[in-house]
Amino acid sequence: MTTTEKHLEPEALEHIEEEIDHALGDEYEHEPVPAKARRSMFSVTMVWMGFPMIITGAMTGSILVLGMGFSSALTAMIIGNLIMLVYVGLLGQLGATKGMNFALLASIVFGRKGYVFASGLLSTLLLGWYAVQTGITGALVSSTYDLNYVVMTLIAGALYIGVTFVGVKGLHLIGMISVPLFVILGLFVVGDAASTTSWDAIMSYPGNNGVATMSMGVGLTVVIALFIDAGTVSADFNRWAKDTKSSWVATFSAFPFANLAAMLVGGIMTAALAVPDANPFGTDNMFGYMNNMQMTWLSVLAFLFLYVNLGSVCAHCLYNAATGWSRILRSHMRLFAVILGAIGIVIAATNVWAFFIEWLSLLGILVPPIGAIILVDQFLVRKNSEIDRDWRWTAFIAWACGSAVAFVVEWYLPHLSTAISAGLVGGGAYYLISTLSGKTATA
Secondary structure, eight states, X not given: OOHHHHHTSHHHHHHHHHHHHXXXXXXXXXXXXOGGGOBOHHHHHHHHHTTTSSHHHHHHHHHHHHHHOHHHHHHHHHHHHXXXXXXXXXXXXXXXXXXOOHHHHHHHHHOTTTHHHHHHHHHHHHHHHHHHHHHHHHHHHHHHHTOOHHHHHHHHHHHHHHHHHHOHHHHHHHHHHHHHHHHHHHHHHHHHHHTTSOHHHHHTOOSGGGOOOOOHHHHHHHHHHXXXXXXXXXXXXXXXXXXXXXXXXXXXXXXXXXXXXXXXXXXXXXHHHOOTTOOTTTTSSHHHHHHHTOOHHXXXXXXXXXXXXXXHHHHHHHHHHHHHHHHHTTOOHHHHHHHHHHHHHHHHTTTGGGGHHHHHHHHHHHSHHHHHHHHHIIIIISTTOOOOOSOOHHHHHHHHHHHHHHHHHHHHOTXXXXXXXXXXXXXXXXXXXXXXXXXXXXX
């Protein structure tokens, strides 16, 4: 065996990974984060605030305003974000209290083997979300500057892998850059667009071509589904908080503050300009708005901003996906950040971002029951429980109930919210099954 081959042995790779963890910080994939490793309230807040304050959130706000009209869209944004505050806040509180990531929390509720299905699904969906956002980056740059889509996507993906590789510190740092940039440029775009009309006209904007085609239920699903996957695995971030107060402050910085702010930037711009048949995924977004002003310095700033801003959400999603799969396969987060990031780049190159709305619908059906079941279990049914068995079938039955009802709502009752229906039915079914079985402590 040659010297090179020896260095490629699993023991050598394990040593390299340990050295990297020592240099960049342990990510605690397989155990709770100890008190000495917890981060400040400001750090965890910047991690969360940099997640939803993104161009994609502004695009979503535009979609809502086009489909619902401004006043109805605003109502959906506020209600949806308040629901997310409670949902993500409670899940984050569990993470902060126990120091556990989502995979460890899911092991308590779904079982030490059963958690693989919940954690694996969410980690895979978040990898898909990383691919969608990376593809959007490449598409916007390609269409705006007439550059090769695949090349721009590859560059974006590689940069985002690098940020994720640093770990939670990387998420903190990119949030420190992305948030101020978004606030400054978002206010500039909103102010400039609003100056072309009146606030009365913005508030009364009726929707695309004067027709509101999106119901309140669908609007709420769009708002909730945008971050329902990452919100469900909020423990991955909030486990770093020193206490529950820090956890809730960090969550509030994301929902409603950052997410609502991003949506309002896009929504106000769309209502103010009232462009017929506007395309938020084309040029009718804040990135396109800045470039259309034909100022070289602003176009350069917009280019850099796009990569930093979407790099923030992509790095967060890849971090969640890598944390989940590294726990499942007993490996390291950083190794899976590289592996999954490469897979995501390949997926992004296939224009998967074009299925954005369909993606949100899928998330609204599959994900909300998981978080609802964990909340009911840990706050109502089995407080302070531990990982005690391989499978907990009551959780899986309730998950199936919630998603089945959401599927029916999606196809037969489209005016209702699939995300809310899925969560309420999943959580309610779990509580009912646990109560009726009389095994709330062990089922």
